[in-house]
Amino acid sequence: MMLNNAYCSDKYQYTMGKSFFESGNAERRAVFNLFYRTAPENNNWAVVSGTDEVIEMVNSLGNMPESFFEKFLPGDEYAEFRKYLSAMKFTGNIYAMKEGEIAFPKEPVIIVEAPLVQAQVLETPMLCIMNHQMAVATKASRVTRATSKPVSEFGSRRAHGPWAATYGAKAAVIAGCASTSNVLTEVLYGKPSTGTMAHSFISSFGCSVEGEFRAFDTYIKTHMHEGLTLLIDTYDTLRCGIRNAIKAFRANGIDNDYPYGYGVRLDSGDLAYLSIECRKMLDRAGMTGCKIFATNSLDEYLISDLEKQGARIDCYGVGDAIATAKNNPCFGNVYKLVEIDHQPVLKRSEDKIKLINPGFQITYRIAKAGLFRADVTCIRGDSLSRKIERGETITIRDEYDSNKYTTFYKGTYKAKPLQEKAIDGGKTVMERRSLDDKRTYYLENLSRLGASEKRLINPHYYKVDISDTLYDTKMGLLDNIIKEIDSKAISAHVVVDMLYDFIDGTMACHNGQKAAVAARAFIKAHPEMPVLFVCDHHPADHSSFKDYGGIWPMHCITGTRGAEIEEGLAGYATEELTFYKGEDAGTEQYSGFEGANTSGETLDDKLQELGVRRVYVSGIATEYCIKATCSDLLAAGYEVCLLTDALAYVDEDGHEKAIAEMDGMGIKML
Template identity: 50%
Template sequence: MEREIVLTEFARVINSDRYQYTESDIFLMEHMEDKEAVFDVFFRKTEDGGFAVVSGVQEVINLIEILNSTGEEEKRMYFSKLIHEEQLVEYLSKIKFTGDIYAMRDGEIAYPNEPVITVKAPLIEAKILETPILNIMNMQMAIATKASRVTRAAYPVQVSSFGSRRAHGFDSAVAGNKAAIIGGCTSHSNLVTEYKYGVPSIGTMAHSYIQTFGVGSHAERVAFDTFIKHRRNRKSNALILLIDTYNTIGIGIRNAIDSFKACGIDDNYPGIYGIRIDSGDLAYLSKKCRAMLDEAGLTKAKIFLTNSLNEELIRSLREQGVCADTYGVGDEIAVSKSNPCFGGVYKIVEIDNEPVIKLSEDIIKISNPGFKEVYRIYDKEGLAYADLITLVKNDSDKEKLVNGKDITIRDEKYDFKFSDLKEGSYSVKKLTRTYVKDGEVITDEYEKLFDVLGSQKYYLESLEKISAERKRLENPHKYKVDLSENLIKLKYDMIKTIQSEILKDDSRKK
């Protein structure tokens, strides 16, 4: 039996679908490989009709680093086993990314149909990145967006991401916890996430730890005493005792209080101490335990709550007066349980400086053509008022916007839905940043993405600029995302041209 093949980092670049390479062979045979293509990464809708949180851009740029740093022989090793066309193997063995990548940064708040990432590169270079990019972005944005929903429901109580064991594989656990932090979680439990991204991991204890000391109240007390004895002087000196192994009120909380007192742990303890409840009626039990802790003089003892929590359950618990200092959330965030498929797509919008468009029987699937970028408009109070998607070149609305002039933005379908913005009444921020130019990574922008807590800070600051009604977890007030006048004209002129061709074809058939 052959040993399992060991994959190198380059396997991430070819974590792809076959058709992208089938098409690349055709492009090569037709001498189309040097045509400059522009592809947009965007999503069409979210779970609640609101926003999504960007996460994964750092790993996308890392794909470019991997592609460009991998040697010809290593590339040939992979492609000679996977590709049957010798000329394509030769081309791919020498391929490097020579184009540009533009993106919103990790932690940005994005809305449907906005280009989150734009790839502008020779056709084959851009084409083969489709699945690797979507594989990264769909997973991370699903988790970051779910974390945002959960943490908004819990605020101001903190949320820890505890879902590694339920995540869909290694990368999903490691990068998923990073995405959860960006989306607002204050902590996580994954060691590799800490090692790779530098965000400290935390942990409490398992029921099995308590059971290893025997069965019943005495064994639980010994387990608690032993835990405190060995952990109180460690660097990570949080003392959180799991109290529901046998009976939360009858045994667990009483043993926890006795252990804390016997070991000299009280409100003067310099670290975090407290209890965790993982089952039962969390609202009832937490209130009972809070009262017992306070009565014992342990007023600074923290209460951690876990047990298949999500934003709806957390909101319900809060309505019931739950006593909680931290919610530990596992699979609901780790797999974005209520919306596990994020739905990001990668669509061509321009080829050799000529815009292209995709039509569909489904209106939502009609793409916005051309090389574009996104601007966020803020009102006088500093709240986000609307986003405007513009063409990069030859766009009069873009020029008005960046120069702070009078501008009218309108709905692309309904002329009567418009907003007149006067000079001095608004401010604007460009959301689209340059991360790769002519195949070279822009170091200053890229390095910011490695600061995960910095990305979280950016997200939280952006969130403060979204009005409360647009942050509702259910039926949020619709946020304006408009197209510039030039983009609207381009889009609908192209639609009319295609429709006229269809009518001509129909008349010929008759």
């Protein structure tokens, strides 16, 4: 069976699809953005490659029989959905950056506007294509920017499979490589492949200096109307390799007048030193036109270093560093729903970088005096996008600092939309271009970035922002969801050490009785809220007692009245939600997180089991057990609210200081 790339997918695309289908949501209009959050390896930007293959993949949807879907969606419960999938063609629209475009973080590289199921099932195959090719293209861009000399890609043998080798070679050429060794890339894209010889070719003529010469001589004679590059490090580069190459070239009349080009390749050793010495020997032989080609696990850093050392290398061959996007093989494109039925949506995350821009978007690149100056992403048709389309004066504000802004005046700038319509109503409309055209387009884009923005290390920041409308839309959605979450957040009340010894006993604290009354009032006002009790529970010989080397009077000894919960609160306590600390004679424990209930469960265990997000805290004493418990709650990720009128304390100054410290930690004071 020929594999259809459109179905190189994850199962959950189809489990979700079935739910959409059976709930009547399959045909809802959806908009998804494919974009990345951060560029790899100190880059501020990435190179786009893969959109042509995405278009081909999308066009292959619906070309499989029901029997194909039955292999991974078996059973009668999937029967109707299988029929739907086998007949499902893509009928939506796709907007995409052209291959060779330079894309910055969070900008939509591809926008899919289509019925929900159609758009959803494209996620995995689309990411598979784009993440691979953009990883390779961006790495190739870095490597080729390390030198003004030509770079050839020949990493197929190191690539992660045949298609990775083929499409990776294509991506590398788009991003600046002068050539590739991959012949299938030539077949598919018409880019002539290049190649020379391996060490095995030379050693097949005999493991000797004479055998090396015969290998060179034979190769030249059998490739007289092609470029000739001889591999000279099989035995000894300087003592026989370069000498045999010169001898073989002379024997066959190859000199500076040879129209197809000739050269030697270095694949090991000190490339800077060897290239300098080989250049001297070639020049003395009158072969000033003979090129020196260098390989051997090169990348942008090694090439930069060779250039700084004055290496006499005319062109470089790079394999695994490009073919596998070495150092950053996993590119970070994601595919997120941004609009459903014309209503913007977003994904909110605990990680700020994962917050997405909602709505149906378009990105404009602003150029001034021949250079790219800024990118701005807008909601399609919003005020800023209309001004840009009309060429009016515009002001672009920094998303994170409104005091930072840039104004472009009417007539001083040019703008282009970065996403072009690639598929319109299911029909491909984007013009197909040759691989050389895509490479030229990339190089033109590269030339319009400032020199500081192209640095391999610590590149200068390029201005990338969003329109005010997009910003307001995002913040409005965020505010609404946060308010809704807050209104439905599960809360709990943790009562710490409201025990008789701390209220009227051996360690009676200031405000003890009033704190108990306030805690009881809070419980009565919130009958839906679970109440958890933390209690000191000491043996008579506890190490914290003065008689045993500690600083405290004897208190809260197990089995005594002093260890009992205040009577007005005791009725709310349950065995499951009461946690005892300080039971080991040799261990001091202040935080409620250090205790456990009679089943051995901790306070954190129970809060998580209950699904609690917000914790209200009352109890004794502010400076010690309250502060320690609140600190641990905060560190564990809970929202902590301190009931200040339901606190008792050892010392008023210590109480005030502890309150100030907890306030500074972000604990909410009520």
